[in-house]
Amino acid sequence: MSAARTVVVVGGGFAGLATAGLLARDGHDVTLVEKNEVLGGRSGRWSAEGFTFDTGPSWYLMPEVIDRWFRLMGTSAAEQLDLRRLDPAYRVFAEGHLADRPVDVRSxxxxxxxxxxxxxxxxxxxxxxxxxxxxxxxxxxxxxxxxxxFDRPWExxxxxxxxxxxxxxxxxxxxxxxxxxxxxxxxxxxxxxxxxxxxxxxxxxxxxxxxxxxxxxxxxxGVQHPRGGFAALVDAMEALCRAEGVRILTDTEATAVEVEGHDDGRLPGLSSRLRRRSGSGPRVTGVRVLQAAHDVPEGRGELRLPADVVVGAADLHHLQTRLLPEGLRAPESRWDSRDPGFSGVLVCLGVRGRLPQLLHHSLLFTADWDENFARIEQGRELPDPTSLYVSRTTATDPDMAPPGDESLFLLVPAPAQVGWGRGGVRTPDRDEPGDPRVEEVADRAVAQLAEWAGVPDLSERVVVRRTIGPADLVEQVHAWRGSLLGPGHVLGQSALFRPAVRDRRIRGLLYAGSSVRPGIGVPMCLISAEIVREAVSGVRAGAGEGARP
Structure with a gap:
């Protein structure tokens, strides 16, 4: 194992938490900075009027990968989470077969x-x-x-x-x-x-x-669900990170990654590459942040965090085009040919009364998928009806709503178009609608769910509603073009074709999360943390699932 280093992790989502915890457990001095007031990144949480919602991941898949991270931290998923297996795993409503019974899929x-x-x-x-x-x-x-x-191609x-x-x-x-x-x-x-x-x-x-x-x-x-939602997973990971000594700074936004030895701001030439090979090229020295502060007029204070290693666990586009020094930033042209993946309109609904017509997970599929997905990929208006996903979390987790009521979460896949705007909030005490395009998509999705699932009075029973649009994702997590999950897994962005975890130009700079290898999803983010750990601590990723190495 390598000598202890000072590490700054930028981003407090699953990848950032997973990386911080593993590196701290290896003996490194780790600080994690998160721009928002709460941790979780894309795994958001929201509550109103007794209703609670996950506003991000909701399918608990690849449980052995998640358990593996907990075991590397000296515990297990079973010890940290109250996991419930879903049976049936989900329900399918298919256009053209609505007169038939929906299809319940068992694992x-x-x-x-x-x-x-x-x-x-x-x-x-x-x-x-x-x-x-x-x-x-x-x-x-x-x-x-x-x-x-993929830094050992012979394998x-x-x-x-x-x-x-x-x-x-x-x-x-x-x-x-x-x-x-x-x-x-x-x-x-x-x-x-x-x-x-x-x-x-x-x-x-x-x-x-x-x-x-x-x-x-x-x-x-099979499909499982952690009681308390994915927010419970975030909380468990945070607690383990703090127990290992990770210093967590929320409401603290990274504004720059400091790098020395990069040719006075010019892009590295051949001489710089040779110097890096000899150990004298560009290397990180720290991260500058704006931290919440109540004792300065602007309400935020500037702070420099020195670092031997910086792990960018935030959106890769933001890290490479905004936070690096001018001469080392990735040009926008590098991203022109990349696929941001889908965005989406998210809808949280607090509903009075029960909805037995839905399982924990329900999928609504249109008959013409080609047209549905073509519109998303081409940035056009969504068809009506459109394919969408519904989580009735209270089917398994009744504490997520007042007794006898339901918390619903709808995801409508949509183009990565920031211009669609932001969502809004409607509760008994607030009426702050979002941008028209986002609200229209949400209205149509609620009406479609009501018709397909046979709940004609659904909209009348909604007492809490929050919508989230592509522009919200940009504001909340710096998502490139409002991407909901991260760059899509088309062939040119899969496996070794996906951006690497290790920055090949700057010593001490690594990346974790859905933008890089291995890719999208909570388990993939946890795996990326192990790949970072290998680069920093020398512990082979994927080796040894139990005790501390």
């Missing part, structure tokens, strides 16, 4: 195959083969592709990878939707297998078929 290979067979004769056996492939690819990904920054020549190359090559070249459509006819079954592309920030047609591995997560492993 476990046998149950999933029985469901597919009941809808399409012969589909059960085909699903069994499909899930076997998904499980193989998922296992290979964990062993060879997720816990790495890709491992016999396990070489043996899988022909199949992986076909899966990388083909799209997920076509991969599914060749095997199943019923549109509902196709959608059940292809919708996880949205979790990857892209459409089923643009996601590589390799990502059929996602079906292993919900159809084989």
């Amino acid at each position: 476990g290979t046998g149950a999933a195959c029985d469901l597919f067979e009941s809808i399409e004769p012969g589909a059960g056996a085909r699903l069994r083969s499909y899930l076997a492939s998904a499980s193989r690819v998922y296992g290979l990904a964990k062993r060879r592709f997720l816990y790495t920054d 890709l020549a491992h016999r396990e990878v070489l043996a899988a190359l022909p199949a992986l090559g076909r899966q990388l070249a083909g799209g997920l939707w076509s991969h599914v459509a060749r095997r199943f006819e019923d549109v509902r079954l196709r959608q059940v297998l292809a919708y996880p592309a949205v979790f990857l920030g892209t459409s089923p047609r643009r996601a590589p078929a390799m990502y059929h591995l996602m079906s292993h997560l919900d159809l084989v492993d």
